[in-house]
Amino acid sequence: MAEKGILMVLSGFSGAGKGTLMRRLLEIYDNYALSVSMTTRSPREGERHGVEYFFVTKEEFEQTIEKEGLIEYANYCGNYYGTPRAYVEEQLQKGKDVILEIEIQGALQIKKKFPDSLLLFVTPPSAQELRRRLEGRGTETPEVIAKRLARAGEEAEGIENYDYIVVNDDLEVCTKEIHNIVNAARNNPIRRQAFIEKIKEDMKSFKEGANE
Numbered sequence: 001m002a003e004k005g006i007l008m009v010l011s012g013f014s015g016a017g018k019g020t021l022m023r024r025l026l027e028i029y030d031n032y033a034l035s036v037s038m039t040t041r042s043p044r045e046g047e048r049h050g051v052e053y054f055f056v057t058k059e060e061f062e063q064t065i066e067k068e069g070l071i072e073y074a075n076y077c078g079n080y081y082g083t084p085r086a087y088v089e090e091q092l093q094k095g096k097d098v099i100l101e102i103e104i105q106g107a108l109q110i111k112k113k114f115p116d117s118l119l120l121f122v123t124p125p126s127a128q129e130l131r132r133r134l135e136g137r138g139t140e141t142p143e144v145i146a147k148r149l150a151r152a153g154e155e156a157e158g159i160e161n162y163d164y165i166v167v168n169d170d171l172e173v174c175t176k177e178i179h180n181i182v183n184a185a186r187n188n189p190i191r192r193q194a195f196i197e198k199i200k201e202d203m204k205s206f207k208e209g210a211n212e
């Protein structure tokens, strides 16, 4: 059976380039699977149901919460966002490293429920660069941009809760850096417990042999 995959959280300020980074990770490497979230926000131009998000009504979202169909959820700038349970569990069992691109409230719920999850925080090199990227994207109104920048300020307070921060200056460099972190994290004892138990058990026979 395949070794269970790593449940990864990729958070970062809106405009930090998380979306592009994730697409690049999925393009280059075959060990990742991307979880598609459920949200009550309206689709942006070009977004498709089931691809960027599952776009649902508030009622549908609340029903899913009641059925325990989400492993975490949060309210972000007036809309619900949550991670559907079934896909994540299925992919982890298959040995895939599952990426959740979620904000900080959700990330903290994940860390609590799954202590062996890996939390990465993506940040642009500076606050000025973040503003420039958000304005350059052209998909949001100035009011929404202002709200998101204010929210970024709040989220900056929570960066210490993450396992690693990654500065996204150059896309290719940053993609490789994330991949290296994930591979190193595979060998953290918290994720190798079955192996550790086995080797400890086997070592016992040496001790017994020495006592004879």
Ligand code: 5GP
Binding pocket: 011, 012, 013, 014, 037, 038, 041, 072, 073, 074, 076, 081, 082, 083, 101, 102, 103, 104, 105, 106, 107
């Ligand atoms: P956007 O509206 O720009 O697509 O996403 C807004 C924020 O919601 C981003 O910070 C994104 O990471 C976060 N988000 C997306 N999906 C989820 C989710 O399933 N759960 C949580 N907690 N946050 C999410």
